[in-house]
Amino acid sequence: MKRVQFDSKFLPYLFIAPQMAVIFIFFYWPSAEAIRSSFYLEDPFGFGSSFVGLANYTDVMKAPEYLGIARFTVIFTVLVTFFSLALGLLLAVKADHVIRGSTAYKTILISVYAIAPPVAGLIGMMFFDQHIGPFVRFAALFGWNMKVGLDYFDTAFAMVFVSVWKQIPYNFIFFLSGLQGIPVSVREAAAIDCRNGFRRFWTVTAPLLMPTSFFLLIINFTYSLFDTFGVIDVMVKDKAANNPITLVYKVYMDGFRGNDLGGSSAQSVILMIVVLVLTIFQFRFIERRVHYG
Amino acid sequence: MLKKLSLAALALVFSATTSMAATDITWWHGMSGKNGDVINEVAKKFNAAQTACNLTPVSKGTYEEVLAAGIAAFRSGEQPNILQVFDAGAATIINAKGAVIPAEDLINKAGYKFDRNAFIDGIRYFYADASGKFVGMPFNSSAPIMYINTDALKKAGVEAPKTWEEFEAIAPKLMAAGFIPLVQSQLTWEFTENFFSRNNVQFASNNNGYDTTEGTVLNVTDPNLEMMFTKLKDWSDKGYFGYYGAGWSDNQKVFEDNKAALWIGSSGSFGGLQKTATMPFSATFLPYWGSIKGAGTNSFIGGAALFAMSGKSDAENKCVADFFQFLTSAEIQKFWHEQTGYVTVTKAAYDLAKKEGWYEKTPVAEVGIKQLMLPAGQWSKGYRLGFYPQIREVMEREYNKIFANETSVKDALSTIKKEGDDLLARFAKTSG
Numbered sequence: 001m002k003r004v005q006f007d008s009k010f011l012p013y014l015f016i017a018p019q020m021a022v023i024f025i026f027f028y029w030p031s032a033e034a035i036r037s038s039f040y041l042e043d044p045f046g047f048g049s050s051f052v053g054l055a056n057y058t059d060v061m062k063a064p065e066y067l068g069i070a071r072f073t074v075i076f077t078v079l080v081t082f083f084s085l086a087l088g089l090l091l092a093v094k095a096d097h098v099i100r101g102s103t104a105y106k107t108i109l110i111s112v113y114a115i116a117p118p119v120a121g122l123i124g125m126m127f128f129d130q131h132i133g134p135f136v137r138f139a140a141l142f143g144w145n146m147k148v149g150l151d152y153f154d155t156a157f158a159m160v161f162v163s164v165w166k167q168i169p170y171n172f173i174f175f176l177s178g179l180q181g182i183p184v185s186v187r188e189a190a191a192i193d194c195r196n197g198f199r200r201f202w203t204v205t206a207p208l209l210m211p212t213s214f215f216l217l218i219i220n221f222t223y224s225l226f227d228t229f230g231v232i233d234v235m236v237k238d239k240a241a242n243n244p245i246t247l248v249y250k251v252y253m254d255g256f257r258g259n260d261l262g263g264s265s266a267q268s269v270i271l272m273i274v275v276l277v278l279t280i281f282q283f284r285f286i287e288r289r290v291h292y293g
Numbered sequence: 294m295l296k297k298l299s300l301a302a303l304a305l306v307f308s309a310t311t312s313m314a315a316t317d318i319t320w321w322h323g324m325s326g327k328n329g330d331v332i333n334e335v336a337k338k339f340n341a342a343q344t345a346c347n348l349t350p351v352s353k354g355t356y357e358e359v360l361a362a363g364i365a366a367f368r369s370g371e372q373p374n375i376l377q378v379f380d381a382g383a384a385t386i387i388n389a390k391g392a393v394i395p396a397e398d399l400i401n402k403a404g405y406k407f408d409r410n411a412f413i414d415g416i417r418y419f420y421a422d423a424s425g426k427f428v429g430m431p432f433n434s435s436a437p438i439m440y441i442n443t444d445a446l447k448k449a450g451v452e453a454p455k456t457w458e459e460f461e462a463i464a465p466k467l468m469a470a471g472f473i474p475l476v477q478s479q480l481t482w483e484f485t486e487n488f489f490s491r492n493n494v495q496f497a498s499n500n501n502g503y504d505t506t507e508g509t510v511l512n513v514t515d516p517n518l519e520m521m522f523t524k525l526k527d528w529s530d531k532g533y534f535g536y537y538g539a540g541w542s543d544n545q546k547v548f549e550d551n552k553a554a555l556w557i558g559s560s561g562s563f564g565g566l567q568k569t570a571t572m573p574f575s576a577t578f579l580p581y582w583g584s585i586k587g588a589g590t591n592s593f594i595g596g597a598a599l600f601a602m603s604g605k606s607d608a609e610n611k612c613v614a615d616f617f618q619f620l621t622s623a624e625i626q627k628f629w630h631e632q633t634g635y636v637t638v639t640k641a642a643y644d645l646a647k648k649e650g651w652y653e654k655t656p657v658a659e660v661g662i663k664q665l666m667l668p669a670g671q672w673s674k675g676y677r678l679g680f681y682p683q684i685r686e687v688m689e690r691e692y693n694k695i696f697a698n699e700t701s702v703k704d705a706l707s708t709i710k711k712e713g714d715d716l717l718a719r720f721a722k723t724s725g
Contacts, residue, residue: 041722045389046368050722059719065690065712130537131546149538151697238355240686241539242693257357258683259364259385260719 031272038265049262056266066250066267073225073246076160080224083164085216088171089209093201095172096179106176113169117227121234124162128235149236149243156244159235163228170223171216178212179205210290218282225275247271315347318612320375321366323359323597324433325352327564331632338628339619346612356597357682360385363602367392372602374613377432379597381681383420384720386600387428388506388679393600394610395422396430396617403614411621411639415591415665418674420598423503429598430617433635435561436592436661437483440576445472445554453555453575456583457524460555464533467554473535475528477557478544480692481685482595483579484557485513486676488521491581492588493670497717502677506721509678511713513688514706517585522702526695536696539689559595560661564634576657578664590670596635627651636662679720684713 006012038056042049060066091109098105115123127135128148135158136146146154182205190204206213226248233252236243240253251271255264324332329352336350353359356379363376363386376393378386386392400407409417409425415436420429441453449470454460460475467474477483489496494517496502499509512518528534535553537543548556551572557579558566566574581588599620601613619625626642629635631651637643643662646652652659678684691705700708 041719043389043723044364044385045392047389047391048723052722059715063712130543131550147538149540149543150536150693152699237540237543239539239541239689241689242691242697242699243538253686254683256361258680258686259361259382260680260683260716262723263719 034265034268034272037261038269039262041262044259044261052262056262057270060263060266060270069245069247069250072156072244076156076163076228076244076246077221077224079160080163080167080228081217081220083160084167084171084220084223085213087164088168088216089175089213091168092172092175092179093205095176109172110169112166113173115166117166117230118234120162120166121231124158124165124231125234125237127162128158149241152242152244155235159228159232159244162235163224163231166231167220167223171220174212174216175209178209182208207291211292214282214287214290217286218279221278221282222275225271247274315345316608316612317347317349318374318609318616320348320350320377320599320616321353321359321363321373322350322377323353323356323379324377325354328433328633331629334632335620335625335629338625339616342619343615346615348612348616356382367602367604370604372604374602374605374609375616376600376602377597378429378600380419380593380595381685383429383598384502384506384677384679384681387420387422387677388720391603393428394603395426395428396599396601397427399601399610399614400617403611403618405614405618411641413636413638413640413643413662413665414669415667415673416594416636416638419594421675423500429600430620431594431638432599432620433561433596433629433633434594434638434665435559435596435635436594436664437479437487437557437579438560438576438660438664439579440548440556440558440562440566440574440657442472442548442551442554442556443573443575444551445470445572448472449554453577454580455578457521457580458583460580461524461528461533464528464531468532470554472554473532473547473552475534475555475557476537476544476547476553478541478559478562480539481688484521484525485518485688487579487592488518489676490593490670490673491579491590492517492585493590493672494518494585495672496676497678501672501675502679502717503675506679506717509717509721511678511684511710511717513713514710517582519702519706521582522692522695522706526702529696539693560636560658560664561596561634563655563657574657576660578660578667587670589667590673591665591667593673593675594636594665630658634658636665678717679723680716683716684709687712687716 039051039053040049041052041056095102095106095109127133128146130136130147130149133148136148139146148155148158186204186208190200194200194203225246228246229248229252232245232249236245240249247267248271251264251267254260254267320336322332332350336348339348351373353362359376360378360382363372363378366372376386397407407427409427412431416431416434418425420431421427439453445467446453449463449466449472451463451466454463464474486496488494494515495512497509497511499505502509525534529536535547537547545556545558545562547553549566549569549571563576579592599617601610621639623639623641623645626637626639627646630637630642630646637646688709691700691709694700695702695705
């Protein structure tokens with residue numbers, strides 16, 4: 001391959017400058033600002049502020065409310081990531097086998113992905129509405145008196161359900177293309193060696209899917225942590241009350257609705273650290289086991 | 294010749310533009326749908342009525358969003374001339390000394406005479422400072438009132454209750470008639486803030502927070518409030534009271550569908566309810582407790598006020614003052630009141646609507662105003678509490694827990710007191 005040589009020493013810097021500017025303006029600068037204001041208690045209009053040291057952090061960490069939200073966020077993230085990956089994979093494996101009418105089948109599954117999160121939340125809300133929700137009526141047949149918006153567990157169930165439903169098509173697309181990227185020769189060789197389809201999947205197909213799975217794992221983690229905001233916002237209908245919410249939603253509630261800039265900044269810095277640690281963990285410990293063909 | 298002509302033309306253009314150049318002012322608000330349309334209509338009327346100023350209203354989403362947008366804009370020097378701020382956010386903007394020009398100062402400076410007594414009593418203090426000076430200009434004001442399913446009451450053979458004691462007495466009959474006796478839509482506004490106003494009980498120390506932010510604490514562990522919520526829980530267990538979570542419409546729906554007999558809603562709900570209710574309805578005052586001494590006073594206003602943001606030129610401020618004068622004129626107030634269902638803020642507008650027979654046609658529209666015009670008590674003038682939107686969130690959480698059997702009334706109220714007092718203490722530090 002031909003090596004590209006730059007004539008000028010500065011040209012490469014010039015080329016990456018726009019990208020760096022975007023990262024700086026939209027990421028580093030706001031992050032630095034968030035870290036700074038997390039040490040202050042500030043009048044929202046910017047007239048007065050007092051330096052409070054780590055008080056914003058200790059206030060947050062001491063609050064049983066915040067710890068409860070953190071616990072829910074962990075459970076929620078694990079559940080949503082697990083179910084949307086598992087169901088996406090299951091559907092992809094099944095779709096991979098379909099020969100007749102496979103396009104229609106795939107289109108139906110993928111089309112859900114085109115729905116924007118707030119709209120998905122809205123549809124989910126209608127689905128779980130206390131008065132008119134079809135799922136609520138269905139649950140009532142089994143003696144489950146669902147009260148989304150009042151009962152913590154019921155609301156959590158609805159949130160996980162809608163978030164998973166929204167994410168399955170995305171995982172489906174990637175798993176399906178991952179499956180189709182596995183050479184036919186490999187599959188045929190495996191089929192000759194082993195008759196058990198289940199075992200063949202776990203020993204041959206799954207390892208070859210690992211790069212896709214690892215990518216999706218990270219994407220689904222961030223999805224459950226951050227992108228479910230729209231779903232949650234619509235499901236709690238502007239009133240979180242005792243309903244489960246995630247850490248990101250709490251940042252929004254305190255910062256944008258409560259105008260507590262210091263407290264909300266401290267929370268966003270905590271989130272930043274959590275994501276950083278998670279990413280390092282994923283790349284150091286999980287990626288090592290990923291085999292890129 | 295040509296040169297002369299073009300010079301003359303230029304001069305003409307110049308004079309024309311200077312005389313036509315109206316001062317532009319902007320108004321950010323948090324209303325949408327029908328109410329947003331009426332705001333545009335009001336602005337159009339103002340622009341048509343004079344030539345010096347040109348007002349542009351901009352919808353910024355919800356109440357919370359318009360406040361957040363206003364704050365962000367103020368910090369970058371891009372604030373609008375007029376910002377609409379809702380009741381719970383009043384302390385945030387009023388305590389930020391220098392963010393706004395008090396409406397009263399603005400109007401007096403523009404050469405008008407500001408008359409506090411022209412405003413309806415219940416509205417006069419809420420957006421004013423401790424000395425009674427108007428900081429915000431009351432705009433869309435509402436009161437929590439009780440809507441009545443007239444058929445349900447007829448069927449049960451009972452009268453609408455004035456007090457909660459009366460309600461307790463008729464509730465079994467309403468239930469026997471096949472209705473949920475009582476539903477409501479906002480436990481914070483209707484059963485906490487306005488519990489304190491209607492029953493004339495102190496809500497917070499330091500004169501309900503008006504005097505200073507330092508050391509202000511909530512009085513939510515008051516035995517009377519505890520009694521109110523113990524009763525609500527008891528009624529809910531007996532089936533007298535239906536609770537469907539903190540969402541407004543989940544609760545309203547039950548009343549609309551003719552399943553409930555009484556619903557505590559907003560005086561501003563009336564316009565929408567006319568379209569959605571499946572049965573005839575009327576309304577009356579929010580009940581109070583006969584057992585609490587001195588109860589039966591007026592309620593706090595809900596809704597929002599308009600604030601003139603600082604940092605604007607004198608010409609623009611004059612226009613804002615002109616607009617405030619225009620907005621509080623009887624004609625415009627009446628228009629707003631009849632179109633939206635919000636109450637009039639001035640007595641003159643109320644008299645005008647009455648004279649024209651508006652309340653004979655729509656008696657429900659008068660209930661909110663009458664409730665706000667009830668005699669005021671020491672504790673029914675208003676409250677001024679920082680980080681109040683968050684305190685409301687704590688209340689919503691704890692109240693939901695009560696009805697989900699996750700906590701007791703006593704524990705819920707002491708949690709609200711503890712977390713609320715912490716938030717108030719934090720707020721006191723922000724201005725430091």
